Amino acid sequence: MSGILSEPLDILGRLLAPEGKQNPYPLYEEMRAHGPVVTIAGVHTFITGYAECAQALREPRLLSTDAAVQDQRLQGWREHSSWRWLTRNMLFSNDPDHDRLRRFFGNAFSARRVAEMRSLVQELAYDAVRHVATLGAGGQVVDLVPEFSFRFPMAVIGRLLGVPEADQLGFREAIGDITSALEPVRDPRELERGDAGMDLLAEYLTTLIARLRETPGPDLTSGWIKALDEGAEITEEELLANFMLLLVAATEAPQDLLSNTVRLALEQPAHAARLRENPAFVESFVKETLRFDPAVQVLNRVASEDLDFFGARVTAHSPVTLLIAAGNRDPRRFDNPLVFDPARPDNQALTFSAGGHYCLGAALACMSAEVVLPLLLRSLPELSLAGDATFRVQVVQRGHEHLPVTTN
Template sequence: MDAAEALASLMSPQGRVDPYPAYERLRAFGPVVQTGPGLYAVTGYAEADELLRDSRLRMLDGELRDQILPQWRDSPALSSIARSMLRTNPPDHSRMRRLVAGAFTPRRITAMREVVATQAGELIATMAADGRGGSPVDFMAEFAYPLPVGVICALLGVPAADRPLFRRWAADLTGALEPEITPAELAVADAGATELRDYFTELVAARRRIPGDDLTSALVQAHDAEERLSAEELLANLVILLVAGFETTTNLLGNGLAVLLAHPRAADGLRRHPEQAPAYVDELLRYDSPVQLTTRTSGEAVRIGGVELPTGSWLLLLLGAANRDPRRYPEPDRFDPWRALPSPLSFGAGPHYCLGAGLARLEAQVALPMLLRRLPELAPAGAPRRRIRLTLRGYDNLPVTVGEPAPAADHDAPDGRGPGTP
């Protein structure tokens, strides 16, 4: 199998469901390998980290899309992505990012711990009631989706009654983030994007009439009064903030619980020592990243990993492969929450490092120990169903049985950190 065939195996349905064997086939050719004309795959941690920080590399923004797909503006999904800070380059990216960065400062995120713990506790109580008597419950529908969507919707000022709408719309839209997409799949993504843009068009109008203490109102003001956002940028960023605000965390929670249930000794360690949650969450992010890849193009020639990348090269930065680079992580296929190593690349690096990474980590650090402590008999209930996606890796369905909840005296502290946690 040559490098092009190894990449083709990654893009197959089987490779999307379980990409790790394909990553190893690609790694055998080196940390940076050419897989086609002008196309390169990066599996090395050091190489991916360096490239993510290299100012010579660019996102696929509107200007670049004009060169390869001039009709991209006809697609609501591609327009929402290309006009948001997710896929723009400086100076537009820097301008948009500054407008929303205040909602994600470490101080603001720390202040949300109690909110996250309260919501997680309520969802666990609902799971326990629904699973009484041994009935299976779908962890994705009952916990992994509603917790992060509730948190990001609170930041954006989205009414609680509207939150159930977003799971399908977002799932449809994110199909446009895949490295390969068929016309039929793009049509589905466009439908999801249209629903989301229509929703936020109405929310913007409502916040224009009656502003609130939320991020949507702040961005509306940035458009109306300060003109630091165009109308298209306003809608595109609201859509992406919502989708990115829960999709990654939903997948982190689902992937994380599945790994913990498959490693009962490690799960018991987190149950007894919730103060170790930050290390556990970093290892869960490394072991089965909710974001598996990102892309860049080279604005000028770049040499990396002994390979010359000509100007205009396209790069697949395989974050899931980089997180299992044996040069960085000994025995990378072993789940080991006691690794004393720096964080993985699951949230990227450099200028496009995920703005909500701290919030996603907080939600997982609070939720996973609380689940294990309050539901000590939590167990798999049949085969879960993976989404056939590569970029955003997660479950459609993760059935569990909850067993008997722990007595109230055994529950963790109200803030979700457990006794004695600093």
Template sequence: MTTPVMDPGRAMMTLLSPAGKRDPYPLYEALRSYGPLLPLGPGQLVVTGHAECARALREPALLSTDGAVQDSMMPGWRDHSSWVWLTKNMLFSNNPDHDRYRRFFSVGFTPRRIAALQPAVERLIGGLVDRLGTLGEGGAPVDFMAEFAFRVPMAIMGELLGIPEEEQAGFRGHIGAITTALEPIQDLAQLLPGDAAMEELAVYFRDLVAKRRAEPGDDLVSELVRQLDTTGGISEEELVANFMLLLVAGTEAPMDLIGNGLRLAVEHPQHAAALREDDSLAPGYVEEVLRFDPAAQALNRMAVKDFDFFGVPLTAGTKVTLLIAAGNRDPRQYADPGTFNPYRTGNHALTLSGGAHYCLGAGLARMQAEVALPAVLRRFPGLALASEPTFRDQLVQRGFATLPVKLG
């Protein structure tokens, strides 16, 4: 019998420390030693199992963090514009609003539309690889996160939404402040940077909607403004809220996927060499990055009624923390789950959510990483770390703050 290595309450608290955010995986294993479902005090359940997380993501009785749920989880949130805006987008909504948002915006993310973006993705990434080479001439260290991993999805979202190139770099601070608002917090004052960033983005997208209404282009904003004015379906405020979601989620998640993918390539040169030589390995490599070291580590749900969940009775109002990154390393689901193996078959990572909330931009996020990582590895076969990377002070959306590299 294995002895649990850490008290579960202590493990959860340690997860929120800087050390825990840098390397949460041993703490997930400590929690897993108590089983895939861990009641943690009255009205709180922590989930570490793959099957259990997958079911929770599809369970209608477990609600996403909409306004009503936030009233219970974070009293006082209505005084903070970050969460006021967040609860108007599809990620933080439940039916019937969620279905309404999803139907309206799905026109922009059909498989055909994503496939049609491939030439633009390849063109933009090619230009950013050239730029990276210029910055790293003569062995100068380059922050891969700021100069490439962020700029790739930002350029692609700029192409999609019609955001001019000269405005794109300025969004990084706003996006970081908003994702920090998603973290577990002890003091609502921690939301203030996200509040300010969200208000600035709201002004930006209101202006962009007005410009595209007056002078339509061939971008997604123009198309959706036209759809709103023709058929309705959502309010203009909801349109702006979901444009902000597309920018933030469509930049942050692919940025971390590319950053984590590069770090894993440096740590596993044999896989980097194979990927450099054979583009067809990219989908398997990216899928394993999504499983092994995902950006999205946790999601919250709340029980809307009393029901039985894998033998654990849940009462209405129970807070459920889905540690999806722990589920991605569940030994009941994966052989040798702590090993990075891009040739793994039957990979069903939880990272992009599931059910009704499955990531609308999943195909586009994968495409970016599948193009970007081989392109960087081919162009810079001698790429190596210039110094130790640093992590953002985040767990829910975990990733590097800096990733200094020398291009060789």
């Protein structure tokens, strides 16, 4: 690296600016030039290294943002329904609550259960591809983000959780609003958008749960309600909070993964051709997309006590930000990390996290993408990008706002 290094605080400022959010990758490299663990203003630790991120995710003294942690971090948060609900879900809990919730909901998404979901996913993938083909039939430009990348994973999780098909697409805006509450917040008033999304979802799901309690279906939620009513160690609020987590987690990040895989395939026609000819290639293609342009870029933890982390002093209650998208491009872990190369061996990105909070839906997300991507490309051999593939202005989760394509 030549020239003068910018100060980490300046790099952070540019990362949080709109241009940085559109393309954060050069800024991660600037941050990395200061080392794998960087402390800003003596109080905020940033991690760019792969091994260091992986270690941080397994460090029990680095906590997820539960209610007690949030009390120290953000005054007034309890007046905001977004974070009141978020801190009741497993992602924003620490043990023993996390362990209890994960055991209750976890079985439903085991490798075996996900393998059993394959035929349902195939059926819904056909529907999703047919929908795109219909919209694009007359040569019209189709925006794949709402019409495919959101629609398909929503159909999958909606069916699994028992959300009626007619209601599913109406949640797109609320789900986007809820993820805005996960962005860095300086003033709690910035949570109002997330609150509105959360209130809407909570109201709808309260009614849905009451209906499924009365008339159970073959869905997962009906099973969880029955277990709760028979005395399982979980509260009604926790059921609702984790239902909302599942609905958001199973749509927002998969939406970004699907848009990114399609864009990367269409940008390099040799990849698209290979995916059409050899569907088995899709597994490594999806893995490399997850590494190279991950839907989740940043994870947050807070130190429970003073600790020494790879030589950096992390004080109790101070934040630790894991730039996992930078870790995915760490040259100490991956050869030529800035190159998109689906043939990469041992390609285990940090994108699904690691340790106790490792993504519960990783197997479902990968299987769904592996089923639908070759189907889309084979069914629509003329599929092409058609205009600006813009990104949302977000830093924690990265994904396309629009992905215009033509199908013939």
